[in-house]
Amino acid sequence: MVEQGKVDSTKDFHPAPVWLDEAYLEPILRVQKKDPGLRITELEIKPATAKGDNYASVMTRVKVLYLNAGAKTPEVGYYIVKTTYENDPFASEIFSGYQVSTTEMLMYDKILPQLSALIEETRQPEQVFAKTLHVDYEHDAIIFEDLAITKHVLADRLAGLDLEHARLSLRKLAKMHAASAALNERQPGLLTKLDHGIFNRHTKGFAPFFENLVGVAADFAAETPELGENYARKLRALREKVMEYTTRVYDPQPEGFNTLVHGDFWVNNMMLVYGEKKEPLDLKLIDFQFCSWSPPAVDLHYFFNTSLQREVRFEQQDALIQYYHTVLVETLKDLKFGGYTPTLRDFVLQLEKGKFFAVTASLTCAAILTNGETTDADFHALMKEDERGRRFRKLLYNNKSLRENLKYLLPRFDRSGLLEVTD
Template sequence: MSCPVLPRFYEVTSLLFPRVQLGVQLSSITTEVKGGQRVDDILNRVAVEVVRRNACANICDCSTPLRRCNLRRQLHGNCASIRAEDTNVGHLGLYTVDCLVAVCTGLLYGIMSDQRKPPMLPNLKGEVPGTREVITEKLVIACLRADKGEDAVFQSYKIKDFTKVGDNYISVVTSVQVQYTLGEKDHQVGYVVKLNPNWKFGEATDVLREFFSKEGGFYKEIKPVLDQELMDIGLPCLRMPHCHLFNPKEGAETLFLEDLRDRDFKMFDRRKGLDLDHSLLVVKELARLHAASVLLQKKSEVDLTEAYPYLKDGFMSQDTDYESFTNIFRGLIGASAQLAKACGGYDNVVAYLKEELEPNCMTIYRKMLNPCGPFVTIIHGDCWTNNFLFRYDEKGRPVELMLVDLQIVRKSSPTTDLNYLFYTSLNGSDRRKNLEKLLREYYAAFQEVITSGGLEMDFTFQELLEDYKTRNMLGFLKALIIMPTVLKKDGERFTLSKLDGENMKTVMKETEQLTVTLSNDPVIKERFLSVLDDMVVSGVV
């Protein structure tokens, strides 16, 4: 059986994809398949079979998005069936099958319709590698229905990458644009999608599973009850994106989140220190998160770590010995020691970093995270610039904040979040000048939630200040570990995705050599040296 319209292949695909020569893409996937058959031959056979199967269905009207959507859905089902039935096709990847769907849709569209507006199809270009295998149509539809309701009729989606180097460090972040029909009207909505980066070294698989379990669990289980606690006392919900879907499948963990760009939220430049206005928004929202968890714990009959096990220590636990991450932390502190040496005038600090902090960093880190006394809350756990999004007024002033990236959420002292924030995300001069004001504003916001909930504060402002100082070492550690990396210009950064089971020492040595060159960068030098100065002033060194 022949397919008389196959010669129109390039004509049809150029109509569907005016900026993409699909035939060339298919050829680049593979020019030869099982049994020596060329892709063109398989396309011919599949196209013929899809046309034959759909001919009896009398699908001849592609005039509306809904009808085009239904056609594509049926075509996709037919291609999947053929893929399962025909061993010569069955070994092809999903990407190729989607290409077949596109071609067959184009063939049918050319035969059965006089319309020339192309049907809605997934984007075949400009994606983060591997996302097509993880972001499936099934997940996108589930996300859409969770967001818009069961009456929303899915039409199509495309994956659209939008992040740049330096935006993300422990996950892959992209977005999907979804076309759907609701109430006989066409609509479009976007979602931010976070995916497991599947690092290939040491204990990375276990750690990544923990990270996504924490964030998915927080969004789907803890945030709703914390929001309810706040609403019950007349306060607004936590300022975080809405999570529409969490797929916990191991190795393919995926979070579909509200796209805050639609509400004009933006990421702050990580190379700039947060000023007072930005910092105030952050500490007030952290206070609401911390205090709401206190209200929840007071009402709970069990400890929150029992109700929500992913709040436990995990990879930072005393019982866990993740050698790879210990070596990474030590390597990054060693790199900071070399940077301090290159800057000059910090011999005592360099000696302390090399002789005391580098070999004992994990023990010290874990000690700083241990909560004690009244200072026990759910904490964000990863409080630095990239994990805050801001909305601005017409004069460019920050007026609203969203907290994002809850992958290290746990129970600890709330001052661990504050130390992390102040030492990684503020310039030294702003941190010293505004410290008391920021802590007092934090305390007031915390107190508002607690007293509105009918409780009394368990600690005074002076006790908060003392606990903050007690945990300064955590701030120092975090700054030394991440600051030289996150403040680098795009393309100059250390990234965990470079590591595998063989190259740990090589990558860490290259990172150290690159870090030393940063002594000439005025932005990094000011921020970094201010941390070293504070270590000296606090008596650590």
């Protein structure tokens, strides 16, 4: 039976799907365990997504006690069930335009197993993704192993990653990128059809969030003595262009290196295992709703500007790019990739071409991903032009770390011409 008393129903967590029960899970476990006589004896369900942790989906943690056919002692399984905002028409309509469920189900069902197999072919094979138990196309749901049981945990999104964490993250990302390029070469067109990233040419559903937060950034600049009205004026003009300029970063570059990018590559989309001295030992990537065929600049600029400790972000970025490139090239070579493999210099120039995403990520994404005030932290507050939404977006800019970073970054973006409105 479901232990309803064990469900955390506080307002700070998203509720579990109503259809998630023994009748739903038992047939799935019977197939997975190859035991038609398997019977669930106890089911414990807990919401796993707190407000502010994830704005695009609902995560539910499930503990299952089950008896195999003929057994007297129950076994236990731990799983994560990932679903969409099915009971929220406002969120559902916007996310459906981005094909988030279709993309992620395809990733877990078809793509990630093939990428994992390719990585196993290399000289340094390792697991990069969580194992999938079941993909449910009817409920737009995915069930996969609960990494928390194997002592995988999230890093501190408010503190950011140090150099050791950053290198581990980029090693995994580089292998995903290399395997994706090789897979698409072996199966032409398989991955290039994925083109509904956070910025794309099909929908601008997230525009209210990005444009409104650039407006908040302009207000912040106007009231900050170190910045002032000159920066505020430029950001107000940029507000109308942020969607188009960032979408250009996502557009595949015919003359450059393209691959399947993660699309939401930041602290909360990686699970880590630590050693006795709190050193990171391993990491697995999660959350593949916004994958798209794009330049690697999408993942790298997003990661650098949302997930790193300040000194790593501003002092180690060149070294991290070089490290990522080394792993990328080595993995492509192992996979006998016959397409374009950029030199480090060419790769750096390609990243520079996509540098506008550093502006977008710093002004908007970093504001929500490093937000510690979660009272109104939901999708409605991000998107709606009402008093609650305006209050929440303004609150995001009370973040001291964000404000200090932008005092440092905005003059540098300006000197690089990234705040200019051109076409």
